Amino acid sequence: MPTLAPLEEVNEIMKGIWESGIMTHNGPLVQRFEREVCEHLGVPKMVACSNGTIALQMAIKALGKTGEIITTPFTFIATISSIMWEHCTPVFVDIDPETLNIDPKKIEERITCHTVAIMPVHVFGNACQIDEIDAVAKAHNIPVIYDAAHAVGVKYKGKCIMEYGDLSCTSFHATKMLNTAEGGGVFTLNEELDERLRRIRFFGFENHADIVEDGFNGKMTEVHAALGLANLRYLDKALADRKEKYALYKEMLSENPEIGFQKITTDCNYSYFPVIFRDEETMLKVTAALNAENVYPRRYFYPSVNTFTKIVPYIPMPMSEDIASRVLCLPLHVRMTMQNVEEIARLVLKTI
Numbered sequence: 621m622p623t624l625a626p627l628e629e630v631n632e633i634m635k636g637i638w639e640s641g642i643m644t645h646n647g648p649l650v651q652r653f654e655r656e657v658c659e660h661l662g663v664p665k666m667v668a669c670s671n672g673t674i675a676l677q678m679a680i681k682a683l684g685k686t687g688e689i690i691t692t693p694f695t696f697i698a699t700i701s702s703i704m705w706e707h708c709t710p711v712f713v714d715i716d717p718e719t720l721n722i723d724p725k726k727i728e729e730r731i732t733c734h735t736v737a738i739m740p741v742h743v744f745g746n747a748c749q750i751d752e753i754d755a756v757a758k759a760h761n762i763p764v765i766y767d768a769a770h771a772v773g774v775k776y777k778g779k780c781i782m783e784y785g786d787l788s789c790t791s792f793h794a795t796k797m798l799n800t801a802e803g804g805g806v807f808t809l810n811e812e813l814d815e816r817l818r819r820i821r822f823f824g825f826e827n828h829a830d831i832v833e834d835g836f837n838g839k840m841t842e843v844h845a846a847l848g849l850a851n852l853r854y855l856d857k858a859l860a861d862r863k864e865k866y867a868l869y870k871e872m873l874s875e876n877p878e879i880g881f882q883k884i885t886t887d888c889n890y891s892y893f894p895v896i897f898r899d900e901e902t903m904l905k906v907t908a909a910l911n912a913e914n915v916y917p918r919r920y921f922y923p924s925v926n927t928f929t930k931i932v933p934y935i936p937m938p939m940s941e942d943i944a945s946r947v948l949c950l951p952l953h954v955r956m957t958m959q960n961v962e963e964i965a966r967l968v969l970k971t972i
């Protein structure tokens with residue numbers, strides 16, 4: 621369920637589009653959205669784009685190299701497809717089964733002379749072990765692109781998480797903490813990369829004249845930016861609401877020691893409530909019991925992406941495959957009540 625600003629507020633911002641006739645091409649609302657998101661999160665710059673997958677592709681393109689990209693198998697398929705669309709090869713490193721993020725201790729052994737980037741994911745908005753990842757990356761002079769699709773509102777050591785890595789990419793998809801229906805953003809502190817990203821987003825044009833990059837159409841429209849600007853006013857409320865519901869789920873479900881939770885590293889935006897069951901059978905039993913009451917949890921991420929053998933050769937990733945087989949994200953959104961959370965938690969406890 622999306623977090624949506626009142627329709628009148630969206631309409632008020634939309635009016636400008638009807639007045640000016642400007643619907644796209646880095647229009648005034650997209651520029652305002654970039655500015656206001658940055659002010660809100662406390663970062664210098666963001667390049668808004670059409671979705672989170674394109675954000676990742678723009679980031680890889682901006683680095684300008686093809687080769688191997690080290691990433692996690694416990695992610696959404698878009699992390700992998702963006703790597704492959706940019707003519708690179710995903711190289712998987714298994715996860716830490718507690719944090720559900722890439723295990724930083726296992727990265728170094730997969731680095732080769734073909735490695736062009738490391739692309740960790742802040743899974744479910746749980747910050748990666750950034751210091752450890754950066755230390756490995758710096759030792760080998762390899763750039764880091766964070767897939768921060770889930771991570772709007774997360775901080776690391778007091779700073780916005782989007783400031784870390786050479787580039788950080790987020791999603792403004794309808795299900796995310798901040799949404800523009802479909803949308804994405806790329807963050808970098810590197811001026812040169814920022815400028816390149818803006819050209820890549822606009823077909824590779826420089827000054828509407830010459831093509832200087834291998835670009836594509838990655839633009840965000842004015843309509844999406846208007847929705848984002850209105851929704852941004854409700855971001856802090858949405859973050860607080862999620863945190864409160866997350867805490868209630870956790871308190872109630874902790875009653876059963878067999879239920880496992882994601883270990884929060886330093887900070888998290890509590891945008892999802894993943895539950896790790898003893899085995900797949902228990903997870904399926906809980907799913908069926910919830911579905912019978914019209915409650916629809918989601919197997920997310922499932923399956924582990926290294927098992928998509930139509931697109932990648934299978935290499936076992938035991939931790940990721942194990943977690944993917946028994947993890948379930950329970951409903952968590954602004955439209956549910958605390959009572960709904962209680963009812964769902966009670967149903968889970970009763971079923972197992």
Ligand SMILES: Cc1ncc(COP(=O)(O)O)c(C=O)c1O
Nearest residue numbers: 671672673696698699769791793
């Ligand atoms: C980890 C991760 N990366 C990337 C994406 C892609 O984002 P989008 O749906 O905006 O293309 C998603 C989407 O949910 C995601 O979960």
